[in-house]
Amino acid sequence: MAKLNWGMVGGGKGSQIGPAHRLGAQADGNFTLAAGALDHDADAGRAYAQELGVAPDRAYGDWREMLAGETARDDRIDLVTVATPNSTHFEITKSFLEAGFNVLCEKPMTMTVEEGEEIVKIARASGKICAVNYCYSAFPMVREMRHMVQSGQVGKIRLVVANFSHGHHGDAGDADNPRVRWRYDPAMAGVSGQFADCGIHALHMASFIACDEVETLSADFASTIPSRELEDDAMINFRMGGGTVGRLWTSSVAIGRQHGFDIQVFGETGGMRWRSEDPNQVYYTPVGGRTQIMEKGEAGLSDEATRLSRVAIAHPEGFPLAVANIYVDLAAAIRGEPYGALPTAEDGLRSMMAVHQAVASAKADGAWVNAVPDLLK
Amino acid sequence: MAKLNWGMVGGGKGSQIGPAHRLGAQADGNFTLAAGALDHDADAGRAYAQELGVAPDRAYGDWREMLAGETARDDRIDLVTVATPNSTHFEITKSFLEAGFNVLCEKPMTMTVEEGEEIVKIARASGKICAVNYCYSAFPMVREMRHMVQSGQVGKIRLVVANFSHGHHGDAGDADNPRVRWRYDPAMAGVSGQFADCGIHALHMASFIACDEVETLSADFASTIPSRELEDDAMINFRMGGGTVGRLWTSSVAIGRQHGFDIQVFGETGGMRWRSEDPNQVYYTPVGGRTQIMEKGEAGLSDEATRLSRVAIAHPEGFPLAVANIYVDLAAAIRGEPYGALPTAEDGLRSMMAVHQAVASAKADGAWVNAVPDLLK
Amino acid sequence: MAKLNWGMVGGGKGSQIGPAHRLGAQADGNFTLAAGALDHDADAGRAYAQELGVAPDRAYGDWREMLAGETARDDRIDLVTVATPNSTHFEITKSFLEAGFNVLCEKPMTMTVEEGEEIVKIARASGKICAVNYCYSAFPMVREMRHMVQSGQVGKIRLVVANFSHGHHGDAGDADNPRVRWRYDPAMAGVSGQFADCGIHALHMASFIACDEVETLSADFASTIPSRELEDDAMINFRMGGGTVGRLWTSSVAIGRQHGFDIQVFGETGGMRWRSEDPNQVYYTPVGGRTQIMEKGEAGLSDEATRLSRVAIAHPEGFPLAVANIYVDLAAAIRGEPYGALPTAEDGLRSMMAVHQAVASAKADGAWVNAVPDLLK
């Protein structure tokens, strides 16, 4: 099977997310890095792209140049990944979609609800793939949890409890560090700090596993380091369409929690929990029974969990391969083959609605607000 | 040192809490069970008391008989433990206090705020001890956490996150079981179900460790099993006097969580977490440093933690010995010796205020309410 | 039910093991400390006994005085606990047994095989109880594992792997500390250091859970701190009567392991593991199935596990209550009631045989040796 051509905007030298995407795209042999506009410094970006094996004529100085160049080619890239600063996601994603490219956009997809609605409309009109990198949903055992919900193994879901709380922004002495500070500055981060950064991953996962959508929410935000304008700690209560109760805590000042992303799902006939730092296990308890440790790769898992794991039971697979699983499904989708539950532009829009409504709720002392974008009603 | 005379109201045959109190009172050789009115069935109570070694004339048929009998004796009991159904705590505690007895009351101390205020006034007037059995606060490593806060080792506390969530009431088919049903029936349980049962332990601990009081709170309650009138799941956001942000989740439908009581405390210079199911360790992380596993019994702990542990490091001490630690301090207090941080009637009153205000907040869609009893302002 | 009279030899002020025995004997209200010879300093022992509530005429200056005094009384003690330095266990246990007292002896019961055989003979002849404090066997979940073996739930046992390895003697700079040094000095500790101290607990547990006896063994000893004459690290391979293979590692230089006592039992149809630092859980895996977390107090456990636990599921019970369980069974045995699997003088003898034969094997480069005392063949 011929490899697909892949391009990347952003993710230059020193970027955190760039290597994860390159590994994810290449790990399973589906994509070749064929084009790139990797850096806001045009020369640096061109040089780095070539260092990574991109041909000189496809090592672009900026995304507009890349869009023009690729559009003009017969062997144009099959997929572009947008891994630039958040505020630029909208424009770049929009432009590539309109030009007929498939796009994988880093989260958050946009900065506003309106932009999110525009992307959804464009994606729908284009018939192209617009995926958002909610990669946690691509861990095999997360897919297994979703399967267990779908197949009724834990009954109707009563309650979802999700946490995404780390402590890496907990040092007040470090609060002026540019790497940290921008996250809490509305000029750069928009209306929300920690919730927009990590909380939306957890909110997406709650919906993804429970197979339901958040309808209403109530938020309590705090800036526990007082110099911060945006929140560094937030609690979101929510309700899903089917009545499921939700609790979501996210924090960046929880010193001692390293990544701190975990989720618990409680149904009528069983409970499950999963942690992103030990992603190869699910702890499952049937009502009235003992807790069982489910292992990635064990016999009898769903086809979906099996398809997305690569090595035998108890050989751990980690975060980069969850990203790779997104690319596995993108490759399948591009080739017209069956694929799994790719996160979509609609998911990106829902996140943006949740961010803006959580901010509104927090400002209104936790008043309950609607969380469903008009477009998706 | 002569043993102290101890009496018990409630805690008869088949009771859960009775054995824990008897073990707690006797484990360290401080108390002798000298009197008891152990059962609502007078004969059964008298027989069981004698089986436990109580002299026939002090094996009473009910608490009024016991109050009269003990009041009349020169060797009257030094302490009475009240371990009866919740709705009777107030009257019994009040009566013994007024008669000049020291009392240890099971939680909740009362059913209403007004009753709680009355107990506090009587206790203050009597000069007698009125303790409430918030026994989790007596684990050595919980005392160590409090010591670390008091001595500034983790800086000003920004955030406390407490959970007390189990799944033992998660079987809807079991919801009509009388052992379970009463908890969600206002006629028997009062205004609150799960929050009044477990949540107040977690709220007490948040204050106990952070060395601060809850001033305001906002609650979201849910009855995830629809036949329940009272909540089986609740989320409480709160703020303490010094500005600390609080998050408290409590549930009885979290299938797979056995006890599920854990607490995380995040300060300016460090974070700590503790779990009631592994009570001999604290995970402590200094800001910017590695997580350290602190062990009960390790060298260099505070005097308070050392005083309340009995066996060497890595020899686990469990729940019954936390109850015993309450009795260690009660014995010291009765003997006029120095003692530790006994939970008081004021703590019992604060809990009742929190319960009633959380109910009010939940009914008002999470409106923020005051949590400080008038008497304690 | 009247309390039983209990006496104690050793366990004076500052002793580690004394408090564990006092708590163990008193926790469940079965025994009253009625007599004691608690200290090698006669006056200190008499004073401390009275401080603990012993009547002056039963607060003895040494064990011979106590033996004489108690023998002469009508209300003589029902049980004596011997918690003196190891080298004195034999003589004291022997003397009390011969005088018709029930005895609980700390481990090791004797220093030689011959002494062990003598104790067994005396105990058998006397008809009195001679128990040895292998208290780990009294944890509820250890009894549950034994029950699972006995009832065939894991099939014939193929393999037992036991570790008892801590690091508290791992500091070479501390090796001259008298508290540590004696353990590795043959003049005080006898023929073996770490294996005689901790290894025999693990070996007893292997037999206890597998319901079989060690028949042959091969040992590899090492003094990893060269100044030590006796071993601080040992590996024992063994075979049981039914063919079970055994692996036992014990060390006192395993820095970072706090207590480090854990045991894994693998049968034809399932495996189990238990850790003394988390004694309320057993991890059980049926062959071909998922690992299940069994909890002390869960529904459906054996009568034996249920009988020896006191508080509800997920309320941890620790080491002191395992000691207390030994006293629960001692009280029942003394009262002529049914009781569980008390460790016996025969167990004490087997341990001593294992110690001496392991030493012999280690000196012979790991030659396989017989581990069955002649008396028990």
Added chain:
Amino acid sequence: MAKLNWGMVGGGKGSQIGPAHRLGAQADGNFTLAAGALDHDADAGRAYAQELGVAPDRAYGDWREMLAGETARDDRIDLVTVATPNSTHFEITKSFLEAGFNVLCEKPMTMTVEEGEEIVKIARASGKICAVNYCYSAFPMVREMRHMVQSGQVGKIRLVVANFSHGHHGDAGDADNPRVRWRYDPAMAGVSGQFADCGIHALHMASFIACDEVETLSADFASTIPSRELEDDAMINFRMGGGTVGRLWTSSVAIGRQHGFDIQVFGETGGMRWRSEDPNQVYYTPVGGRTQIMEKGEAGLSDEATRLSRVAIAHPEGFPLAVANIYVDLAAAIRGEPYGALPTAEDGLRSMMAVHQAVASAKADGAWVNAVPDLLK
């Protein structure tokens, strides 16, 4: 940087190890799969190679065809991976080395010591790379442990305790399953079963981390499923050149252990432990201090650990990326750049010596034997 050309012998459709190598080679963009003889069925191998993107003229029917074909090309492969059945490793590796190719051979490198010595000689004479896939040594935190030993952070190593014990061959009913049976059949597996399969990984790691070589060993082998001719459980005691004591347990009947590979290293001033199922943490305890949880990606790790990790702290990296790290170093070595501690043909030879000597020792009731190949003395 141009990609290197890579070829693979074995690892066809349905192979376990094939995907791990392909992912490992491609993940970081260093290698392109340029040639392959993937299957013992020539047509199937050719077809699958082309499916994976290999050009038709480099999709070979067997390894001899591939050796001839690649030798004849100017753009011959830069590296060949040998992932065929164990008994063929020697001949294929030898042939490619002699023809001047760099080789990565799966373990075990050979079936006999003599073959191992021959490979070492050829590799030395050729000047080519001959690496063996002891990939556990390439986890970042394993490299960190080695660094801690090398830099003296835990002092002289007194003791190494390694386990590699799973239960996947524990079902006697499954013992005739061909997938399982061959492992215990000397005709197919050679002289050793479980030790040759898993034990040598653990033995390699012991040497790798302790920075020392095994000099002597004593083995106890058991076939706990009686129909097995070769051992399914083994215990190896060993001594290293510097006096370090070693304990190594390996089993395939330890039901409930999934992978069960863990290692503990105890030095004069600290202890460390690592588990292959949670490979991103090391638990480190300085003597006299608290256990610290070290995390992959934390600040202050060695250059070597940092170089071999790809994503941020608490984003787990798993087994496939440890394999990928072997390829990272192979690429660097081929390009003449600095690289890390690649496992070598000498390591493969040492393993084979250990296997044969362990078998000899086990047959001689655990007699201590030399473990150093003559060639390496």
